[in-house]
Amino acid sequence: MTYFRLLFLLFISLFLLRNNAFADDALRVSKLFEIKSTADYRFEQPSNFSVDTDGNIYILNDLKEMVMKYNAKGKFLLSFGSHTNTNVSLYQSYNIACDDYNLIHIFDPYESSVRVFTSDGNLKQSIQLDFDDELEHKVTELAFLLNSYFLIDNKNNYLYIFDTKGHITKRIGKKGELKEEFMNPFSMSFDQTGRLYITDVLNARVQVFATTGKYINQIADFGFTGGGVFRPNGVAVDSENNVYISDVFLGVIYVFETDGTYIAPLKIGDAVLKLTTPARIKIYQDKLYVLEMQRNALSVYKIL
Numbered sequence: 001m002t003y004f005r006l007l008f009l010l011f012i013s014l015f016l017l018r019n020n021a022f023a024d025d026a027l028r029v030s031k032l033f034e035i036k037s038t039a040d041y042r043f044e045q046p047s048n049f050s051v052d053t054d055g056n057i058y059i060l061n062d063l064k065e066m067v068m069k070y071n072a073k074g075k076f077l078l079s080f081g082s083h084t085n086t087n088v089s090l091y092q093s094y095n096i097a098c099d100d101y102n103l104i105h106i107f108d109p110y111e112s113s114v115r116v117f118t119s120d121g122n123l124k125q126s127i128q129l130d131f132d133d134e135l136e137h138k139v140t141e142l143a144f145l146l147n148s149y150f151l152i153d154n155k156n157n158y159l160y161i162f163d164t165k166g167h168i169t170k171r172i173g174k175k176g177e178l179k180e181e182f183m184n185p186f187s188m189s190f191d192q193t194g195r196l197y198i199t200d201v202l203n204a205r206v207q208v209f210a211t212t213g214k215y216i217n218q219i220a221d222f223g224f225t226g227g228g229v230f231r232p233n234g235v236a237v238d239s240e241n242n243v244y245i246s247d248v249f250l251g252v253i254y255v256f257e258t259d260g261t262y263i264a265p266l267k268i269g270d271a272v273l274k275l276t277t278p279a280r281i282k283i284y285q286d287k288l289y290v291l292e293m294q295r296n297a298l299s300v301y302k303i304l
Contacts, residue, residue, distance in 0.1 A: 026264035027242065027255050029273065029288055029301035033074045036297045041068060041076050043296040051284040052098040059298060065090040067104065067121070074300070080121025088115055088123060095142035106225070107139040107151060114149060129166045141188050146211055150188065152198065157182040159198060177203055180215050183298060184211045187280060191237040191258065197231045202270060206235055206245055216221065219243055219260045227262030229254060234281035236288070238303060244288070246278035
């Protein structure tokens with residue numbers, strides 16, 4: 001794609017966003033509250049977050065090597081990390097996941113292990129992962145489902161699946177542009193049926209897999225209009241299996257059906273919801289959570 005064509009497509013996209021020239025069947029949200037950095041509870045480009053079954057929010061404040069816990073209404077509760085567990089480092093741990101028992105799982109890149117914490121921040125156990133290679137791993141997303149760990153290795157363009165004893169059961173991907181290949185995979189989400197959605201950032205798409213690792217289909221492609229995306233970082237799936245993809249460059253969240261059919265950008269009222277670097281998004285109980293890293297804020301919206 002030529003430089004001038006890229007500029008033209010970007011101009012058209014920004015024009016449409018500014019003028020709200022989209023279908024009326026767009027999904028809408030209303031804002032509930034926002035968690036921002038304060039003098040007492042300071043964020044420094046938080047890298048990820050998770051939500052437990054009680055609606056408590058855990059924000060991974062990577063540069064300060066801590067997790068900050070808030071209740072379902074955004075009130076600060078506690079923090080834990082390197083300052084409370086001296087044998088644990090959360091530096092460059094870009095991943096965090098809550099399971100159904102409200103245990104918090106974080107991959108430690110220096111020990112190649114999953115640290116499991118209780119909801120009050122106490123270290124419960126460490127699970128050593130036996131990688132079948134000698135690579136340096138940059139895990140940007142981790143999930144615990146069906147007694148398995150799913151890890152996105154952004155540096156090496158892999159999806160790893162481990163059992164709870166740390167043994168690898170499957171590795172998917174390599175660097176490339178074909179199906180089951182990645183160029184900077186970043187985030188993932190599961191839908192109600194267990195399908196796995198992975199943002200493939202530089203390929204400007206989301207790839208969909210079964211929990212066994214079998215490829216299903218692709219959602220989106222490079223572009224600025226009509227279902228195209230530019231830099232898809234976050235992905236989430238609602239209770240109706242609508243797929244939300246956040247474009248970290250354009251600051252928009254696009255909505256698709258699971259088969260890849262484009263619906264529209266997400267709206268707030270009659271306007272397209274515009275954000276600043278929406279790098280991570282998650283959905284829990286019809287609420288949309290959006291982490292804007294450069295703005296050091298997490299916003300919570302009600303899906304209407």
